[in-house]
Amino acid sequence: MRMLTFAGRNAKEILRDPLTLLFGLGFPLILLLLLSAIQANIPVSLFEIQSLAPGITVFGLSFITLFSATVLAKDRSSSLLQRLYTTPLTPVDFILGYTLPILPMALAQTALCYAAALLLGLDLTVNILLAVLLNLPVSLLFISLGLLFGSILNEKQVGGICGALLTNLTAWLSGIWFDLELVGGVFQRMAHALPFYHAVELARAALTGQYGEILPHLWWVAGYAIVCTAAAILLFLRQMRRQ
Amino acid sequence: MYAIDIQGLTKRYGNILAVDHLTLRAEEGELLSLLGVNGAGKTTTVKLLSCLTRPTEGDAYLLGKSIRHNPSAVKSLIAVSPQETAVAFGLTAKENLELICGVHGFSRSKRDRKITELTELLGLEHILNRKAGKLSGGWQRRLSIAMALVSEPKILFLDEPTLGLDVLARSDLWDIVRALKGKVTVILTTHYMEEAEALSDRVAIMRDGRLLVCDTPQGIKAAAGTDDFEQAFIRTVKEVGA
Numbered sequence: 025m026r027m028l029t030f031a032g033r034n035a036k037e038i039l040r041d042p043l044t045l046l047f048g049l050g051f052p053l054i055l056l057l058l059l060s061a062i063q064a065n066i067p068v069s070l071f072e073i074q075s076l077a078p079g080i081t082v083f084g085l086s087f088i089t090l091f092s093a094t095v096l097a098k099d100r101s102s103s104l105l106q107r108l109y110t111t112p113l114t115p116v117d118f119i120l121g122y123t124l125p126i127l128p129m130a131l132a133q134t135a136l137c138y139a140a141a142l143l144l145g146l147d148l149t150v151n152i153l154l155a156v157l158l159n160l161p162v163s164l165l166f167i168s169l170g171l172l173f174g175s176i177l178n179e180k181q182v183g184g185i186c187g188a189l190l191t192n193l194t195a196w197l198s199g200i201w202f203d204l205e206l207v208g209g210v211f212q213r214m215a216h217a218l219p220f221y222h223a224v225e226l227a228r229a230a231l232t233g234q235y236g237e238i239l240p241h242l243w244w245v246a247g248y249a250i251v252c253t254a255a256a257i258l259l260f261l262r263q264m265r266r267q
Numbered sequence: 268m269y270a271i272d273i274q275g276l277t278k279r280y281g282n283i284l285a286v287d288h289l290t291l292r293a294e295e296g297e298l299l300s301l302l303g304v305n306g307a308g309k310t311t312t313v314k315l316l317s318c319l320t321r322p323t324e325g326d327a328y329l330l331g332k333s334i335r336h337n338p339s340a341v342k343s344l345i346a347v348s349p350q351e352t353a354v355a356f357g358l359t360a361k362e363n364l365e366l367i368c369g370v371h372g373f374s375r376s377k378r379d380r381k382i383t384e385l386t387e388l389l390g391l392e393h394i395l396n397r398k399a400g401k402l403s404g405g406w407q408r409r410l411s412i413a414m415a416l417v418s419e420p421k422i423l424f425l426d427e428p429t430l431g432l433d434v435l436a437r438s439d440l441w442d443i444v445r446a447l448k449g450k451v452t453v454i455l456t457t458h459y460m461e462e463a464e465a466l467s468d469r470v471a472i473m474r475d476g477r478l479l480v481c482d483t484p485q486g487i488k489a490a491a492g493t494d495d496f497e498q499a500f501i502r503t504v505k506e507v508g509a
Contacts, residue, residue: 029369037357103353107414110317110347111370112339265320 027117027124030108035125037098038091048091048133052084053140060144070203077141078227079200081134081159082220085166086194088130090186092170096122097179100263109264118264119257122174123167130163131156155230161242162223165249171256175263198224219248268331270295270422270452271316275325278311278476285311287476288325293469295330295421298444298453299481300467302460302500308476309456310350313424316454317347329422346420350427350456352407353414356400360391360410363399367417385413389443405436412443422452429462441466464496472503479507 038044056077063071070076099105108118134156142148173186195201197211198220204212215221222244229237271293278286286308293299301309314320316327318338326333332340354363364385368378386392389409394402399410408428415423425444429437444466447453457463463470464484471481480487480503484496491499 026370026372029366032369033355033358033362033366036362037355040357098356101351102356103349103351104355106319106349107347107353107411108370109319110342110345111367111418112342112372113370 026113027121030113030117030121031125034095034122035129037095038126038129041091041094044091044129047087048084048129049136051087052080052133052137055083056080056137056140056144070201073141073144073146074232075228076200077138077146078155078231079198079224080141081137081155082162082198082223082227083191083194083200084133084137085130085159085163085223086191086220088126088133088163088166089170089173089190090182091129092122092126092167093172093174093177093182093186094170094179096171096174096260097177097182100174101179105264115261115264119171119260122171123164126167126170127160127163130159130167134159134163149233151231151233155227158226158230158238158242161245161249162219162226165219165223165245165252168249168252168256172252172259175256175259193218194220197221200224219245268295269293269328270297271299271327271329271454273316273325273327276312276315276322276327277324278308278315278320279323284476286315286322289473289476289478291471291478291481293452293454295452296449297468298448298455298466300463300470301454301456301473302458302463302470303473304458304504306475307473309473310426311476312473313347313426313454313456317345317424318342319347343418344421345424346415346418346422347424348408348411348415348426348428350430352404352411354399354407354410357398359396359398360402360406361395363410363414364417367414371418373417381417385416388416388446389413403436405432405439408432408436408440409443412440416447416451420451422454423447425453425455427456427458429457429459437462460497460500472500472507474504479503 059071059076060073138152138156173182177185197215197218204215204221222241226238226241226245229241269292273289273291276286276289289312301312303309315322316334318334318341322335326335329341330344332344334341355366358366361382364382365378368381373381386395391413394406399407429440455466467484469481469483470487472479487503488494488496488499491502493499
């Protein structure tokens with residue numbers, strides 16, 4: 025009950041920020057429409073809707089890190105957390121309270137992207153549901169990155185690191201906008217060692233029904249999600265002790 | 268039993284001694300001010316007593332509960348209004364109060380009763396449905412104190428509650444703090460001499476983490492041989508603390 029009260033407050037803070045609607049929903053949908061329009065005029069296989077839509081859902085989730093990190097960094101700077109640390113809320117309540125309200129937002133964002141993709145010609149199959157569900161570990165990864173950065177950075181730094189750097193890393197190293205094999209070399213190896221490429225390939229495999237391709241990418245994403253969640257919990261507890 | 272019984276409390280950050288073997292007591296219902304220049308150890312003392320940080324040495328007992336061995340029991344007795352405004356800016360004033368009621372596990376009826384009571388006590392009627400982030404500094408501080416009072420604390424820590432406020436807002440907050448005297452034990456940290464003199468039953472003057480003197484404002488002035496409290500503070504810090 026206590027945790028749910030705190031989670032409810034975090035949901036309100038995030039949803040009342042107009043940037044959430046702009047970047048969380050507006051920006052991915054605009055990209056989807058724009059790139060589909062380009063595809064209609066100059067066909068590129070990478071921008072076919074069944075390839076583009078999963079990529080856009082993952083790119084959209086990279087903004088989740090910004091929301092999660094911003095709310096935590098704001099709470100730290102305003103001393104609200106210091107006040108709440110003197111209440112009966114436990115460390116588990118805090119971590120779940122920051123994580124749980126963002127998961128349904130991430131799912132809603134993914135579902136809306138696919139709904140828009142349906143209007144743009146994506147076939148309606150049960151694989152869409154699978155692709156939405158498999159975005160859950162990806163969401164957890166981005167939320168944990170938000171908790172991690174929110175525990176150590178201030179609000180301004182969060183804007184730079186999560187709002188600019190992370191979204192660009194996700195864009196460049198995921199294979200959404202260009203085929204990584206065209207670049208090759210260190211760049212491609214680096215992309216394959218990071219989770220963003222695997223998150224996009226995981227969603228593409230699920231959507232196109234290539235079930236055998238799911239697990240290899242899921243392990244990468246789940247592995248990163250577990251490590252980042254553990255690191256986020258440790259850093260959160262460290263800043264809690266330092267209050 | 269003392270409301271607060273501090274015994275040799277020490278906090279060290281690396282080579283820095285923030286609080287140095289502090290021994291101090293406060294009676295129930297007393298308003299005790301911690302006064303000192305920057306770095307005197309006031310805020311660290313509040314953080315130690317409110318279990319936000321662990322002592323390096325020593326212990327303190329709040330209504331008999333040890334901050335070292337029983338922090339959860341201590342947390343159930345206290346509330347803190349931190350130095351910076353500690354409100355959720357995206358929520359309305361009412362939602363901020365509901366948040367604190369919720370994290371303390373209040374039922375809906377108890378929550379509504381408590382919000383009505385605090386709204387009347389702190390005069391929050393007109394700002395209840397306004398977003399906390401849009402309120403002036405004075406109203407944010409009022410809301411912050413209301414949030415601290417939600418849990419009906421036996422001991423209330425007010426860390427620089429009037430810092431940066433204009434004269435009228437400060438005067439309003441003084442009235443609120445005066446109204447709490449006798450009902451709640453209040454530990455007030457402040458930089459303002461006139462605030463400490465006007466509100467406190469006793470004043471503890473600190474320097475470099477050490478307690479220099481703890482007495483009534485009149486006692487401190489008499490010991491320093493002056494009628495002016497600011498002069499008494501300066502003499503105490505320079506002479507006793509030298």
